[in-house]
Amino acid sequence: MQVEWIKCGNGSNWCPLEMVNLDNVNTTGVYMIWHEGNPSRVVRLGQGNIKDRLGVHRKDTAVLAYRRHGLLRVTWASVAWSYLDGVEKYLANTWPPLIGDAFPDAPPIAVNSPW
DSSP states (O other): OOOOOOOBTTTTBOEETTTOOOTTOOOEEEEEEEEOSSSOEEEEEEEEEHHHHHHHHTTOHHHHGGGGGSOEEEEEEEOOGGGHHHHHHHHHHHSOOSSOOOOOSSOOOOOOOOO
16 A cells, blocks of 8 residues: 655655644554664554644653654654554554554555655
């Protein structure tokens, strides 16, 4: 499945988790949070109402602890409700996050990489 991963600014920069404006984000889908650095790593991923979920993670001390490795970045993609579990499962299998280990019991649905 092809999804459109969101970028910020002029569309060429990944969004900074702690500063991205979520006021006009009204979508349901999947998201990935990672820290920059060498190597960069996926910190957390998930699904649901993007504005609500990212608002929670911006205050989560477990997520914020990874700032010491590099700037926290985020991207998301709109995905229909019926595909959320499968897409999240695929993302978790492909880029195992540092936080989180309970992912949907669903057949994975492959999506294009945000990178």
